[in-house]
Amino acid sequence: MNWIADLWRSFIGWLAESTEPVYNWFDGLLAFLPRIPFGDWIESLVDWMKNTEFIANRFNDLRDFIAFISTDIFLSFFQLIPPIIFILILTAVSFWFTRKKRAYGLPVLVFFGLLLIESVNYWNDMLLTLSLVLTATLISIVVGIPLGIWMGKSNRVQQIVTPILDFMQTMPAFVYLLPAVAFFSIGMVPGVVASVIFAMPPTVRLTNLGIRQVPTEMIEASDSFGSTSLQKLFKVQLPMAKTTIMAGVNQTIMLALSMVVIAAMIGTDGLGRQIYFAVSRNDLAMGFEAGICLVILAIILDRLTQAFNLNKMK
Amino acid sequence: MAKLKIENLTKVFGKRPKQALKMLEQKKTKEEILNDTGMTIGVNQASFEVEEGEIFVIMGLSGSGKSTLVRLLNRLIEPTGGNVWIDGENLAQMNDKQLREVRRKKMSMVFQKFGLFPFRTILQNVEYGLEIQGKDKGNRKEQALKSLALVGLKGYEEQYPDQLSGGMQQRVGLARALANDPDILLMDEAFSALDPLIRKDMQDELLDLQEKMKKTIVFITHDLDEALRIGDRIMIMKDGAVVQVGTPEDILTHPADDYVERFVEDVDRSKVFTAQNVMIRPETINLEKDGPRVALQRMRDASISSIFVTRRNRELVGIVHADEVSKAVKENEKNIRTLVKNEVPTVSLDTPINDLFELSSTASIPIAVVDENRRLNGIIIRSKVLAALSGSEVNSHELDS
Structure with missing residues (x-):
C-alpha cells in the first residue's frame, strides 16, 4: 500500500509546484480584502452591555431568578428527601404511568438505576444535574411553547424565528459559554443559560409543527361554530398538537442533559463536573462511574416523559 | 322574503x-x-x-x-x-x-370528512358549539343529548369518534351542527x-x-x-x-x-340507474350462527316469505323459504343447512336497470345484488324497479322497514 501513497504524494507535490504562479495570481485578486474583525465587534457589544448599568442590572435580576429556581426550589427540595424515599416515589410514579400496558421494565429500571447512583456516592451530584436539567427545561417550555404557538399562527414569525433557531442549534455549544460567563459569572446559572439556548429549539419547532399539522377541516369546524381564536387554540389546536409538543419537550430534556459536561467547564456542579475532572486527571474508573450515572439519569428522564405522554393519550 | x-x-x-x-x-x-x-x-x-x-x-x-x-x-x-x-x-x-x-x-356546517375532534367523546363533540357560547354544563348536555337522539345515536355518548363507523361519525357531525339549533x-x-x-x-x-x-x-x-x-x-x-x-x-x-x-x-333512467340505485337492504340470517327459529322470526318481523342466507363475511350462500323453515321448526330441527336453496338469481352492482326489469318480472324471489367477492350488498324487488323506471324517486323510505 505504501508505494501508492508515496506515488500520490509526489504527484501532488509536482502539481502544487507547477501551478504555483497561477495560484498566486488568483490570490492577488483578493489582496485588497481587509480583515473584518466581527469577533471584536461582538466583544465590544458584550462589554458595552456589561458596562451599561441598566442592562447589567437586568442580567443580575435574571441571574437571581434562575438561581432561585434551580438552587432554592429544585435542589433544596430534592435534598430534603432521603434517597430511599426519592427512589420509592419515582418507582411508584413510573409504575403508575405504565400500569395499563403491564410493562414493568421502567419501574425496575428506575429502582435499580437510582440505587446504583446512590451506591457509588453520586447522589448529590445527580440531584445537582437534575436541578440544572429541570430548570433549563422549565424555562424552555415557558418561553418555547408560546413562541412556537406564535410561529404556528404566523408565517412572518416563522420566517424570522427559524433561522435564529438554526443558529442556536448549530453554533457549537462551547461558544455560548463565553458570553454566559460574561453576564452570569460562573456556577449553575450560566450552565442553565447555555443549556436553554442549546436545548430550547426542539420545543419551539415541534410546537410550531404541531399547531400547523392540525387538519384544515378541524380548524374550519372550530371556526364555523363561532370560536374565538383563543377558544380555537385551547380547545382544538393545543389538544391536537399535544403529543407533538411533548415529543419536543422530551428532546429538550435530552439536549439539556447533553450540555452538563460542557457546562462543567464554567463551574457548574454535578455529574458533569465529575466527568470533566475524570478526564483532566485521566481517571478512567471515575469517568465511567459518573458517565454511567448520567446515562441512567438520561434514560429515566427519557422513558418517564415518554410514558407520561402515552399515558395522557388515553 | x-x-x-x-x-x-x-x-x-x-x-x-x-x-x-x-x-x-x-x-x-x-x-x-x-x-x-x-x-x-x-x-x-x-x-x-x-x-x-x-x-x-x-x-x-x-x-x-x-x-x-x-x-x-x-x-x-x-x-x-x-x-x-x-x-x-x-x-x-x-x-x-x-x-x-x-x-x-x-348557521352551522357539516363537513365532508366529518371534522370531528378525535380527543373529545361523542357527547363533547356535539357540545362543542354550545360550550364556546359559554352555556352552562347541564343545559349543554341536555341539548346535546337531544340532538344525538334526533340522529339515532343514543347510547354512544361516551365513545370516541374513531370507535364509530363513517356513517355514524357523520351522524355525529350532523348532531353537532343541529345542537346549536x-x-x-x-x-x-x-x-x-x-x-x-x-x-x-x-x-x-x-x-x-x-x-x-x-x-x-x-x-x-x-x-x-x-x-x-x-x-x-x-x-x-x-x-x-x-x-x-x-x-x-x-x-x-x-x-x-x-x-x-x-x-x-x-x-336516461333505465340506462343510468343500476342495481345499486334501486337495491334495498336485505333481511339475512347467518349460516354459521342462526337456526330455523331465528329465520322464521325474522321473516315474520319483516313480513316476507323467504330470507337470504349468508356467511359471517356477508358472502351469499342461498335462500330459505318460510314454509320449509316452519316445517323444520315444528320438527324441532336445529340445523338450517339442509334447507338452503343455492339457486338464487344474482346480479352485480352495476347491472343496468333495464336488465333487472326482465329478470325481476320472471323471478319469484328477490334478486340478490352481489359484489365481486359474492358478498350480498342488497336485494332487488320488482316494485322498486318499476318505480325507478317510471321516474318516481329511487329508493324511497319504505327501505327502513
Whole structure:
C-alpha cells in the first residue's frame, strides 16, 4: 500500500509546484480584502452591555431568578428527601404511568438505576444535574411553547424565528459559554443559560409543527361554530398538537442533559463536573462511574416523559 | 322574503384581487384572467336566493367552485366581492364579533370528512358549539343529548369518534351542527365519503329530519342522483359561475344550456340507474350462527316469505323459504343447512336497470345484488324497479322497514 501513497504524494507535490504562479495570481485578486474583525465587534457589544448599568442590572435580576429556581426550589427540595424515599416515589410514579400496558421494565429500571447512583456516592451530584436539567427545561417550555404557538399562527414569525433557531442549534455549544460567563459569572446559572439556548429549539419547532399539522377541516369546524381564536387554540389546536409538543419537550430534556459536561467547564456542579475532572486527571474508573450515572439519569428522564405522554393519550 | 340572498358573490385567489374583479366586470372569462394575471377565479359573481325551509342543492363537478362558495356563505373564506344577506343583514360587511354571533346562532356546517375532534367523546363533540357560547354544563348536555337522539345515536355518548363507523361519525357531525339549533345548515359534500347504501340511508334520514325541523339547508354535492333525490331546488355550477337554478323537474326537462344538458342526458333512467340505485337492504340470517327459529322470526318481523342466507363475511350462500323453515321448526330441527336453496338469481352492482326489469318480472324471489367477492350488498324487488323506471324517486323510505 505504501508505494501508492508515496506515488500520490509526489504527484501532488509536482502539481502544487507547477501551478504555483497561477495560484498566486488568483490570490492577488483578493489582496485588497481587509480583515473584518466581527469577533471584536461582538466583544465590544458584550462589554458595552456589561458596562451599561441598566442592562447589567437586568442580567443580575435574571441571574437571581434562575438561581432561585434551580438552587432554592429544585435542589433544596430534592435534598430534603432521603434517597430511599426519592427512589420509592419515582418507582411508584413510573409504575403508575405504565400500569395499563403491564410493562414493568421502567419501574425496575428506575429502582435499580437510582440505587446504583446512590451506591457509588453520586447522589448529590445527580440531584445537582437534575436541578440544572429541570430548570433549563422549565424555562424552555415557558418561553418555547408560546413562541412556537406564535410561529404556528404566523408565517412572518416563522420566517424570522427559524433561522435564529438554526443558529442556536448549530453554533457549537462551547461558544455560548463565553458570553454566559460574561453576564452570569460562573456556577449553575450560566450552565442553565447555555443549556436553554442549546436545548430550547426542539420545543419551539415541534410546537410550531404541531399547531400547523392540525387538519384544515378541524380548524374550519372550530371556526364555523363561532370560536374565538383563543377558544380555537385551547380547545382544538393545543389538544391536537399535544403529543407533538411533548415529543419536543422530551428532546429538550435530552439536549439539556447533553450540555452538563460542557457546562462543567464554567463551574457548574454535578455529574458533569465529575466527568470533566475524570478526564483532566485521566481517571478512567471515575469517568465511567459518573458517565454511567448520567446515562441512567438520561434514560429515566427519557422513558418517564415518554410514558407520561402515552399515558395522557388515553 | 328569502332566508339567504346572495348577490354577485365573487372569490379571486391571487395577489391583486381588485384588478381581477374589474376584469370580471368587463366580461372577461376565467381563462383570460388566468392567462393575463395568473389569478384564479374561485367563484364568479354568483347570485341566487335560498328560501326558508328548503333544501337547496349546489351541484357541480370538482373544481366548479361549489366548496369555495359554501365557505363564502359563512366566511370561512373571505369573499373578494359581493353580498350575503341573512335575514336582511349583510354577512360580508360584518365585523368579527357580529360574524361569530351569526356562526354561533344562525348557521352551522357539516363537513365532508366529518371534522370531528378525535380527543373529545361523542357527547363533547356535539357540545362543542354550545360550550364556546359559554352555556352552562347541564343545559349543554341536555341539548346535546337531544340532538344525538334526533340522529339515532343514543347510547354512544361516551365513545370516541374513531370507535364509530363513517356513517355514524357523520351522524355525529350532523348532531353537532343541529345542537346549536341554527336556522341554516351548510352541508359540504356531507355524504360523499360514505358507502352507497349508508349514503342512501343518510339521505333518507336527512329528508325525515327535514320534515320535522324545517331548516334551511344548503347542500353541496357532485352527484346528480343525490341532488335530484334530496333537492327542493338545484343550482348547477361550472367554472365558478351559476349555470342554472331550478327544481329537479326544471333541470331535467329544460336544461339551460349544453353543459346542463350533457349532465342530465345521462339521466336516461333505465340506462343510468343500476342495481345499486334501486337495491334495498336485505333481511339475512347467518349460516354459521342462526337456526330455523331465528329465520322464521325474522321473516315474520319483516313480513316476507323467504330470507337470504349468508356467511359471517356477508358472502351469499342461498335462500330459505318460510314454509320449509316452519316445517323444520315444528320438527324441532336445529340445523338450517339442509334447507338452503343455492339457486338464487344474482346480479352485480352495476347491472343496468333495464336488465333487472326482465329478470325481476320472471323471478319469484328477490334478486340478490352481489359484489365481486359474492358478498350480498342488497336485494332487488320488482316494485322498486318499476318505480325507478317510471321516474318516481329511487329508493324511497319504505327501505327502513
